[in-house]
């Protein structure tokens with residue numbers, strides 16, 4: 651059966667960190683703050699995928715109190731989530747996501763993000779859609795205090811056993 655999942659994440663922008671989005675390091679004056687590489691786009695996608703099999707959220711599987719995953723690249727998290735789905739016989743159909751960032755302009759990096767995410771998920775690039783928008787200057791996103799991402803995933807999940 652086809653199951654859908656949604657994901658949302660936000661991280662604060664701060665000086666002295668590398669900005670990593672969709673597995674791609676992007677030149678910028680600030681990066682996202684977090685226990686991992688704080689790749690907000692990868693995190694939203696991970697939550698969307700986990701949602702398709704009702705497997706909880708990324709914080710449950712990769713707690714920010716776990717020192718063994720400090721600084722982990724979030725593409726590794728996505729590989730682990732994809733493996734979790736595969737172990738349940740679930741097959742990812744597609745992922746669609748939107749990054750909400752006032753700056754930098756992300757258009758030049760979207761193709762590389764799609765390729766990187768597709769590789770982590772074992773998905774053809776044509777099944778990985780990444781879009782970018784600004785918050786039109788409004789609110790904390792508009793003031794560039796952080797970057798947010800939302801994602802949706804469709805996954806072909808085995809029928810549950812009758813009960």
Ligand code: MG
Pocket residue numbers: 659660661684688689690693
């Ligand atoms: Mg996060």
